[in-house]
Amino acid sequence: MPLPKAELHLHVEGTLEPELAFRLAERNGVRLPYADTEELRKAYEFADLQSFLNLYYELMAVLRTEQDFADLADAYLTRAAAQGVRHAEIFFDPQAHIARGVPMSTVVEGLWRALGNSEAAHGVSTRLIMCFLRDESADSALETLEAARPHLDRITGVGLDSAEVGHPPAKFREVYEAAAALGLRRVAHAGEEGPPAYITEALDVLGVERVDHGLRCLEDPALVERLVRDRIPLTLCPLSNVRLRAVDALTEHPLRRMMEAGLLCTVNSDDPAYFGGYVADNYHAVRAALGLTKEQMRELARNSFLASFLADDEERRARYLAEVDAYEFSAAVP
Ligand code: HPA
Ligand code: ZN
Numbered sequence: 001m002p003l004p005k006a007e008l009h010l011h012v013e014g015t016l017e018p019e020l021a022f023r024l025a026e027r028n029g030v031r032l033p034y035a036d037t038e039e040l041r042k043a044y045e046f047a048d049l050q051s052f053l054n055l056y057y058e059l060m061a062v063l064r065t066e067q068d069f070a071d072l073a074d075a076y077l078t079r080a081a082a083q084g085v086r087h088a089e090i091f092f093d094p095q096a097h098i099a100r101g102v103p104m105s106t107v108v109e110g111l112w113r114a115l116g117n118s119e120a121a122h123g124v125s126t127r128l129i130m131c132f133l134r135d136e137s138a139d140s141a142l143e144t145l146e147a148a149r150p151h152l153d154r155i156t157g158v159g160l161d162s163a164e165v166g167h168p169p170a171k172f173r174e175v176y177e178a179a180a181a182l183g184l185r186r187v188a189h190a191g192e193e194g195p196p197a198y199i200t201e202a203l204d205v206l207g208v209e210r211v212d213h214g215l216r217c218l219e220d221p222a223l224v225e226r227l228v229r230d231r232i233p234l235t236l237c238p239l240s241n242v243r244l245r246a247v248d249a250l251t252e253h254p255l256r257r258m259m260e261a262g263l264l265c266t267v268n269s270d271d272p273a274y275f276g277g278y279v280a281d282n283y284h285a286v287r288a289a290l291g292l293t294k295e296q297m298r299e300l301a302r303n304s305f306l307a308s309f310l311a312d313d314e315e316r317r318a319r320y321l322a323e324v325d326a327y328e329f330s331a332a333v334p
Contacts, residue, residue, distance in 0.1 A: 002084030014271025069110025157185030
């Protein structure tokens with residue numbers, strides 16, 4: 001049995017496996033510029049974030065109907081459950097779909113077909129986090145929030161993703177203020193490729209409660225001190241960092257140092273179809289590469305629930321934490 005955990009940094013569009021991409025392409029009469037899944041997999045060689053995003057946005061062309069979004073999310077939840085995920089907070093990128101003529105309602109209601117049934121079907125509780133594309137305008141983000149208003153009963157929070165460098169958080173001050181006024185929780189990608197100042201700005205200007213990635217905080221000791229003191233969770237994605245060349249190799253990943261510095265670290269998969277592993281694969285990979293102990297693995301799992309947006313269901317959070325505390329590691333784990 002896998003270690004029970006929450007996944008807090010997962011782009012649902014990044015769970016699109018090549019097989020499903022081709023199946024949906026055929027169903028929707030969309031032509032992909034790859035002969036087959038094997039040829040597509042060969043394109044999964046990335047130099048940086050942008051080279052990944054190019055393929056990520058290209059493949060979204062196959063997602064057109066509510067059922068497509070439902071199938072995508074259901075495939076993720078099936079895999080997540082098998083990896084010990086008990087709770088998933090799932091990002092989606094509405095602007096990337098609206099720009100292709102797929103309305104917000106199709107995206108949200110499609111995802112909800114799977115999410116609304118996830119506890120019964122998979123034993124996984126869920127939340128949805130709507131991300132704004134930071135390489136689009138602030139006005140576009142505001143329009144997106146407006147388009148989401150009829151669906152806010154399905155949406156727990158807002159996030160910020162896509163190409164980071166050159167698109168600092170402060171550009172989105174207004175839309176984050178509006179989101180906060182609507183009672184939405186706030187997170188943002190910061191310090192993946194961008195400088196530590198973007199992390200500080202996400203905290204100070206956008207009021208984020210959790211930082212996605214946050215890897216580059218290590219370059220600013222005062223910021224690390226603040227993140228430790230204020231118990232700001234970081235959603236780290238180790239296999240993503242290797243694939244997008246944010247770190248040279250998994251053995252060089254700072255996760256262990258970050259945990260030992262007192263940071264509230266979580267481990268997540270980001271875009272698992274593209275980066276070679278789902279969340280338990282990330283846990284196993286860092287354990288092996290960094291020599292994490294059983295108690296450090298348990299700390300990561302505990303952190304995932306502590307950092308989750310389960311404030312509206314503390315009873316459930318306590319139940320999940322008790323499952324982590326009671327978990328017995330197999331002898332294979334040091
Ligand atoms: N970083 C930024 N934007 C993204 C990512 C990521 O890893 N995945 C999907 N959108
Ligand atoms: Zn991400």
